[in-house]
Structures are given as C-alpha cells and as structure tokens.
Amino acid sequence: MPELQYDISVDSMLCTGCGLCTDFCPVEVFTDQGQDDRHPQIRQAEACWGCMTCVGQCPVHAIEVAARPQSVSQSLAPEQTHALPPAPESRRQYVEYAQTLKDILGLRWSAVAISLIKADDPLPDVPIPHGRMRYCQSLMAARRGQSILLPVDKHACPDGTSILGLSEMPKKLASGELYLLFHKLDSIEAAQHMALERPMLPARSIRATLVTPLERIAAEPDVVAVFANPEQVMWLLMSSSYYSGARHDLHASGYNAQCVETTLIPYQSGKLNVSFGCYGCRAASDVSDDLMFVGIPAALLPEVIKGLKELGKKAIPQSRNKIYLPVS
Numbered sequence: 001m002p003e004l005q006y007d008i009s010v011d012s013m014l015c016t017g018c019g020l021c022t023d024f025c026p027v028e029v030f031t032d033q034g035q036d037d038r039h040p041q042i043r044q045a046e047a048c049w050g051c052m053t054c055v056g057q058c059p060v061h062a063i064e065v066a067a068r069p070q071s072v073s074q075s076l077a078p079e080q081t082h083a084l085p086p087a088p089e090s091r092r093q094y095v096e097y098a099q100t101l102k103d104i105l106g107l108r109w110s111a112v113a114i115s116l117i118k119a120d121d122p123l124p125d126v127p128i129p130h131g132r133m134r135y136c137q138s139l140m141a142a143r144r145g146q147s148i149l150l151p152v153d154k155h156a157c158p159d160g161t162s163i164l165g166l167s168e169m170p171k172k173l174a175s176g177e178l179y180l181l182f183h184k185l186d187s188i189e190a191a192q193h194m195a196l197e198r199p200m201l202p203a204r205s206i207r208a209t210l211v212t213p214l215e216r217i218a219a220e221p222d223v224v225a226v227f228a229n230p231e232q233v234m235w236l237l238m239s240s241s242y243y244s245g246a247r248h249d250l251h252a253s254g255y256n257a258q259c260v261e262t263t264l265i266p267y268q269s270g271k272l273n274v275s276f277g278c279y280g281c282r283a284a285s286d287v288s289d290d291l292m293f294v295g296i297p298a299a300l301l302p303e304v305i306k307g308l309k310e311l312g313k314k315a316i317p318q319s320r321n322k323i324y325l326p327v328s
C-alpha cells in the first residue's frame with residue numbers, strides 16, 4: 001500500500017461530472033458521483049499512486065494531484081546499511097562497454113544499467129526521488145545521466161510496478177478493464193489476452209528498481225537498455241548474432257514497452273529484445289518518435305560488445321558510407 005503522499009483536489013467550478021476520473025483511476029481513489037452531487041468524491045487519497053491518469057483524462061483540467069512537500073522517503077531508515085558498491089574492476093568494465101557503444105554506434109544517449117533489487121537485498125546508495133516517477137520516466141532520465149533508485153512507494157505507474165514484482169496488480173488492470181477505457185483494445189477478451197500473455201514477476205519479489213547510466217553502475221546490472229534509432233538497433237542485433245548467426249525471435253506489442261519488453265523479457269529469457277515503445281512511455285516522457293529500445297541481458301553484453309567491435313572495423317563504416325549506392 002503506498003504511503004499517503006498526494007493531495008488531490010477537484011475544482012467544482014470546472015468539473016462537469018463526466019466521471020472519467022473515477023473510471024480511469026486504476027486504484028479507485030474516487031467514488032462514483034452521487035445523484036445530489038455530480039462531482040467525484042475522494043474516498044481514499046492514501047491509495048493514490050500519483051500516476052496522473054485522472055489529470056490527463058479530465059477534459060476540463062479540473063483535477064490537481066500534488067506531492068506533499070514535506071514528504072520524505074521512508075524507504076531506507078538511517079540505521080539500515082547500503083549494499084556494497086560493485087567492485088572497481090566491474091565498474092571499469094562497464095565504463096568501457098558504455099564508451100564502445102557510444103563510439104561505434106554513435107549513440108546520442110547513455111545506455112542504462114537496470115538492476116531489479118530483490119526483496120531481501122540491501123538497497124544501493126543511490127538517491128531516491130522525493131516524488132513518484134513512472135519506471136519508464138526513470139529510464140528516460142537515466143539515459144540523460146541521472147541515477148535513480150525507486151522503491152515501491154516511489155513508483156507512479158501501477159501497471160509497471162506490479163509487472164516488475166514490486167506490488168500486487170490492481171483489479172482494474174488485472175481484469176483488462178482499463179485497457180478498454182483507454183480504447184487500446186477492442187474487447188475485454190482481447191484485453192485479458194494481452195494481460196495474461198505478458199510476463200510478470202511474483203508480487204513483492206522485488207524491492208526496488210535501480211537505473212543508472214551504464215558508465216556509472218551502482219549495482220551489478222541485470223539488463224542494459226539502449227535507446228537508439230533503427231539503424232543502430234540493427235547493428236546491435238547483428239552484434240549479438242555475430243558469433244552464432246542466430247536470428248532473433250523478438251517480443252514486441254506496443255503495450256508495456258519499458259517494463260515488459262525492454263526489461264522483463266531480457267531479464268527472464270536471457271535474450272536480447274527490441275521494443276518500439278508504448279503509449280504509456282511515449283505519453284509520459286520526452287522520448288522522440290524515432291527512438292527504439294533494446295534490452296540486453298547483462299550476461300550477454302560482453303559478447304554483444306565483442307561482436308560490435310568486429311562489425312565496427314569494416315561493416316559499419318562501409319554501410320554508413322553507402323558503398324553500394326549507384327553512382328549517377
């Protein structure tokens with residue numbers, strides 16, 4: 001259960017009583033409007049995740065959801081000890097991987113090291129934000145250089161948080177009801193199919209998510225995310241096949257891109273995966289339309305980097321020089 005952290009207000013002068021906030025809130029913070037009062041009532045503010053779905057759906061901008069300024073994370077009591085940082089040799093290795101990715105692919109953004117901190121493990125010594133963030137927002141911020149530790153009470157997206165094993169799945173999401181409201185699927189059967197088919201970690205098996213730029217790991221990563229254009233993604237796919245010749249069986253759907261496709265599928269399968277992003281991460285971040293996302297299991301990264309170095313000697317520069325372009 002999230003700690004009480006948000007003040008929610010509805011401007012009754014603006015509110016038309018349409019009920020969209022009640023319908024769309026994934027954790028039922030609002031009551032249905034009564035006959036005498038068309039405006040939604042706030043029945044359990046303490047359940048609010050700060051996901052801003054109600055704010056985004058309200059057609060007349062009548063809702064304000066504000067983090068309480070005095071909120072201070074209770075996630076790590078002062079007497080608790082932090083996890084030890086990774087060994088210097090490992091940190092040096094990831095600095096080199098990060099530089100190789102940037103140099104050969106010409107990446108604009110830092111690759112991101114993702115660690116899923118297990119329920120019984122100590123937390124690394126990384127800043128915890130005062131307000132909540134969506135997991136996808138933390139990834140996008142890490143590509144710009146931020147290191148972010150998000151325990152469950154700092155996650156803003158109920159969907160991603162439960163998929164990644166930090167919490168229980170709210171009923172409206174498990175049933176598929178919310179996907180219908182968003183007009184993202186045709187029927188409740190299709191919504192349930194999508195929800196059942198995606199992987200999910202057991203509830204409360206994960207204590208926190210950690211994202212850092214790859215050149216500044218604060219824990220051993222589980223998965224490395226790369227933010228890249230289609231040409232750069234192509235070279236990553238080829239790099240990972242360089243020694244085996246294997247083709248890729250990719251899992252993409254447009255739903256739950258960062259939590260499922262970039263993180264959980266590589267984490268569970270041990271295979272590289274490519275995502276085109278999803279409605280949620282594209283609506284909740286500044287990510288540009290031309291970016292795609294690659295999740296690489298950390299254990300595979302050395303082989304991918306080795307293959308990339310080989311391709312970088314000749315194949316990549318030749319292709320970028322358009323050597324097969326007909327001369328007019």
Ligand code: SF4
Pocket residue numbers: 010014015016017018019020021022039040057058059060061062063
């Ligand atoms: S979505 Fe906005 S206008 Fe509709 S009931 Fe909620 S606060 Fe009122």
Ligand code: SF4
Pocket residue numbers: 008024025026027028029030047048049050051052053054055065
């Ligand atoms: S911010 Fe999200 S969880 Fe909070 S009331 Fe709005 S829709 Fe519900």
